[in-house]
Amino acid sequence: MKDFEYVRATTVSDALAQHERETTAYLAGGTNLVDHLRLGIRRPDRIVDISRLDLGGIEETPDGGLRVGANVRNADLAMSPLVRQRFPFVSQALLAGASGQIRAMASTGGNLLQRTRCVYFQDRSTPCNKREPGSGCSAIDGFGKYNALIGQSDQCVAVHPSDLCLPFAALDAVVHVTGRSGDRAIPFAEFHRLPGDDPSRDTNLEPGELIVAIEIPPLPWATRSRYRKVRDRASYAFALVSVAAALDIADGHVQDLRLALGGVSHKPYRAYLAEEQLRGRPATAEVFEVAIDAELAAAHPGGENAYKLPMLRRTVVAVLQELAEGAVR
Amino acid sequence: MPSAQQVSVRLIVDGQEHHVELDPRVSVMDAIRDRLGITTVKKGCDHGQCGACTVLVDGRRIISCLTLAASYDGAQVTTAAGLGSTDQLSDIQAAFVDRDALQCGYCTPGQICSAAGMFAEAEAGMPSHVTADVSDLQKVRLTPEEISERMSGNLCRCGAYAHIREALTDVAQERGQA
Ligand SMILES: Cc1cc2nc3c(=O)[nH]c(=O)nc-3n(C[C@H](O)[C@H](O)[C@H](O)COP(=O)(O)OP(=O)(O)OC[C@H]3O[C@@H](n4cnc5c(N)ncnc54)[C@H](O)[C@@H]3O)c2cc1C
Numbered sequence A: 001m002k003d004f005e006y007v008r009a010t011t012v013s014d015a016l017a018q019h020e021r022e023t024t025a026y027l028a029g030g031t032n033l034v035d036h037l038r039l040g041i042r043r044p045d046r047i048v049d050i051s052r053l054d055l056g057g058i059e060e061t062p063d064g065g066l067r068v069g070a071n072v073r074n075a076d077l078a079m080s081p082l083v084r085q086r087f088p089f090v091s092q093a094l095l096a097g098a099s100g101q102i103r104a105m106a107s108t109g110g111n112l113l114q115r116t117r118c119v120y121f122q123d124r125s126t127p128c129n130k131r132e133p134g135s136g137c138s139a140i141d142g143f144g145k146y147n148a149l150i151g152q153s154d155q156c157v158a159v160h161p162s163d164l165c166l167p168f169a170a171l172d173a174v175v176h177v178t179g180r181s182g183d184r185a186i187p188f189a190e191f192h193r194l195p196g197d198d199p200s201r202d203t204n205l206e207p208g209e210l211i212v213a214i215e216i217p218p219l220p221w222a223t224r225s226r227y228r229k230v231r232d233r234a235s236y237a238f239a240l241v242s243v244a245a246a247l248d249i250a251d252g253h254v255q256d257l258r259l260a261l262g263g264v265s266h267k268p269y270r271a272y273l274a275e276e277q278l279r280g281r282p283a284t285a286e287v288f289e290v291a292i293d294a295e296l297a298a299a300h301p302g303g304e305n306a307y308k309l310p311m312l313r314r315t316v317v318a319v320l321q322e323l324a325e326g327a328v329r
Numbered sequence B: 001m002p003s004a005q006q007v008s009v010r011l012i013v014d015g016q017e018h019h020v021e022l023d024p025r026v027s028v029m030d031a032i033r034d035r036l037g038i039t040t041v042k043k044g045c046d047h048g049q050c051g052a053c054t055v056l057v058d059g060r061r062i063i064s065c066l067t068l069a070a071s072y073d074g075a076q077v078t079t080a081a082g083l084g085s086t087d088q089l090s091d092i093q094a095a096f097v098d099r100d101a102l103q104c105g106y107c108t109p110g111q112i113c114s115a116a117g118m119f120a121e122a123e124a125g126m127p128s129h130v131t132a133d134v135s136d137l138q139k140v141r142l143t144p145e146e147i148s149e150r151m152s153g154n155l156c157r158c159g160a161y162a163h164i165r166e167a168l169t170d171v172a173q174e175r176g177q178a
């Protein structure tokens, strides 16, 4: 591990002031950053510890949404009665990720900024444009099982790894950040980036900007929501594909729907097209299939990842059917 | 190469207070094992993937490898040795002995700490991935299926889990959490 200077931030403005150069990194739970320091794939020369900043708390907003502090631990968010009753798929997504120990450490802010699990990104001995811009992409002609289906570029084909980000994308969450040029609110859909010709940037955060909170707008019918993750082993593994869905249904017809897919793209993938096609339509398996097929028509599988298409299709249909039947909330 | 910076870190391990000057790169695990000579904490993968290094910090289970000790200044750390002694085993440790739930020496202390964290989480009402309905706020019951899922952050390469689940099911029954 390369040498670095360690400082602990006492206030948010202190944290911003200490993050004065590009080679500084914030430390929250450390479950991603410390691993990357150990692998030698991140080499900051200063670490600003933000873990003791007062960025905690899960609060109700006046309109019925929630505001989640960036330092709220994944375990605490998953356990919150407000989250479990209003937005059950947020809790389910958290509980499908990592392990009990890691969830007790990992923060909400850090979860949004965790980096891809692309095996080449994690292996410093191979070329990777995300890790070392301009060095090439080993995954395009390499081990392709986990690669993206939609929105990838000839520079990078990695997928975004977070489970929590899928319900956040489905809920149109808003990321509140602060930086030296002031505060901003970033809609979730604009937070993560597609790789384009600069895969080294995962998000639209500016250097030094700090996430302070994530706001979930109200969505009363999200009480009927579900997260399902398909993976190589039953527990403690990243997703091959995953589905976050909330369904508003009346008289057997879809009133409204939110659908986000994981294991698909460089960012949490929101299935806007399928949502649009399903509004007002009968809630049957055949209708769900047609809509997800329309959405996945944009996919460009590379070969080894082509299995993801039928897997996604079946998972989406199963989740929507379950929600429609109300068998599982 | 040693770091130019040294940080003063206070750690209370199994009830005993220690003050050490550390390179900021040192993890809680390495501080405890290499600097304090307390070897109940084991290093498996050093990347958060096996759970061998699990300890309790302020009562919650964490993995001590993906930590910086500097960030944990002042923490109350409990290792498997702090949960009971050879003369006075904790109920979890006794159940491991009764059920022959021992794995290799590397995995067992982390399993014991993880189990202690798991019981505390269940007592506090934490659901899990296999809990049927997360929006039901009734207290969860630690069925064998719940125990397997909740202990899944502790991986071993030889697959010796079956007796651990039995031992922890015994504890759950004795504690009225089953
Ligand atoms: C073995 C293992 C398995 C895992 N499995 C899963 C899984 O199945 N699903 C899943 O979704 N995740 C999984 N994770 C990832 C885990 O959820 C993330 O590592 C965690 O959420 C990151 O949070 P943290 O607080 O530890 O972040 P850190 O490691 O502290 O930080 C991560 C990044 O975010 C930056 N950062 C942190 N907080 C802020 C802030 N407030 N403002 C600005 N920048 C900030 C840091 O500088 C760093 O770049 C796994 C991790 C491990 C180690």
Ligand code: SF4
Pocket: A116, A118, A119, A120, A121, A127, A128, A129, A130, A131, A136, A137, A138, A139, A140, A155, A156, A157, A158, A199
């Ligand atoms: S897919 Fe992206 S992260 Fe993976 S090797 Fe290629 S550039 Fe690197």
Ligand code: FES
Pocket: B042, B043, B044, B045, B046, B047, B048, B049, B050, B051, B052, B053, B054, B063, B064, B065, B066
């Ligand atoms: S040594 Fe910490 S999880 Fe493996």
Ligand code: FES
Pocket: B103, B104, B105, B106, B107, B108, B155, B156, B157, B158, B159, B160
């Ligand atoms: S018991 Fe230690 S590796 Fe299996």
